[in-house]
Amino acid sequence: MSTIVRKSPLPRYYQLKEIMREKIRSGEWKPGDLIPSERELGEQYGISRMTARQAITELVNEGLFYREQGKGTFVSRRKITQQLIHLTGFTEDMKARGQQPGTRVLSAEMRPADEAVAERLRIKPGLQIFRLHRLRLADGEPLAIEVSHISFIGCEKLLEEDLEHNSLYRLLETKYGLPLLEADQELEAGLIGSEEAQYLKVPVGSPALFTRRVTYTERNQPIEYASSVYCGNKYVFYTHMKREQLLS
Amino acid sequence: MSTIVRKSPLPRYYQLKEIMREKIRSGEWKPGDLIPSERELGEQYGISRMTARQAITELVNEGLFYREQGKGTFVSRRKITQQLIHLTGFTEDMKARGQQPGTRVLSAEMRPADEAVAERLRIKPGLQIFRLHRLRLADGEPLAIEVSHISFIGCEKLLEEDLEHNSLYRLLETKYGLPLLEADQELEAGLIGSEEAQYLKVPVGSPALFTRRVTYTERNQPIEYASSVYCGNKYVFYTHMKREQLLS
DNA sequence: CCGGTATAGTGGTATATACAACTATCGAAG
């Protein structure tokens, strides 16, 4: 059984989260299982009940557990895997679907931001930003066309990166210290036009899934605006929604 | 300024959430504003810092605030309104988009669940469930066709309800004590076929957004499986995604 | 045998206290 390292720089609640996450991943805790109570986990790992409770709460929020007052905490039975509903880059997304990701860079350049892009990235129109045009493949077959607009101080350095063989998200996080934390996205169905048809190798008029996404780093700062066209019959988008108290 | 009623059956953290939500809704707190600190809110409302902190944490999780360690808590500037990314029924969804919702019931009946529906609702194939086929309108124009499969003890009573003029979600919540709390959904682009074209009054081959959604009530219990076909050019789906630690 | 009550368990809510880590500001010294 894993333990919590009291002097670790990682918080204790975080360590317990990872321990429990691993129990689910490994199958030790199965969907529908009752897990040890907050008090039991606290005793087992030498932490307070409230610290154990925080770890559980965060995994409940992530959808891995659910709670019943007076009964206990249970492993979730929901079908869609966590990997598919969380913010990921294309590379991770394809891997989560058991497909081989591939990328072809169509163009990469610094360009002045137009009004629409500027508004989404909360910058001034005309500011030079990094524009990346890519064809995305799954198992060697064209799947999507994507145009990303990226803005941060020093974004011109991205011109020097190999964005065909490296995940942009990982690069931003590890090399530029800019973790992409959350995103707002719009999805709309449409039809593939002549330009896209050439890249995607499908007939004009085929169904397409258009997406527009703004991605934020720390401090709610928008850093990427990306628009994509997916072959409609080759891609399913997964999402999880909760009922919240509405601003009304 | 609103106050917290100490003897209210509503928890104090919850009351503070509603107070802060109203400050945002009314415009008293604007996007980007720094809000009072956890200690200040605690003193102002006569609750502990930890209770104030819980209220803020839940609104951070909902996307209304963001925090910066050492600086403070700020009102979020993200563009998409909360109403559009949370789980809502069709009626609320249309109202959130400023459109007039309308419904035509095409059929409502008890039917045995087939394999696919049974699996999603975690019931035995062949069990009698409530099947509702509806045409959905926005501002009087056809927008979507929806087929809902609903299963709970007593679901046959739904046959007696007026589901043309009443929101199913509200009915389930208020009359049957079954709040719909969260859902997993799939979206896929496709083309409208001949049957759908007749209902939706668009040409065959028009773009369509196909959705499949399982909705859960308390205890992670699935209660509704709904599949829909939306006119592709009349509907945009909004979603929010977070980067989470993955099970890997 | 059934129903009601008591008890022991669970999660939910709340407060108090302490310290860590981060950020901003101000004042002093060079």
Add this chain to the structure above:
DNA sequence: CTTCGATAGTTGTATATACCACTATACCGG
């Protein structure tokens, strides 16, 4: 005028304690 250090603010983490509300089980009495 600039830089550095100190201080005061913030959020983040953690523990202890107490009580509430819900659930399940067991036992007893009718």
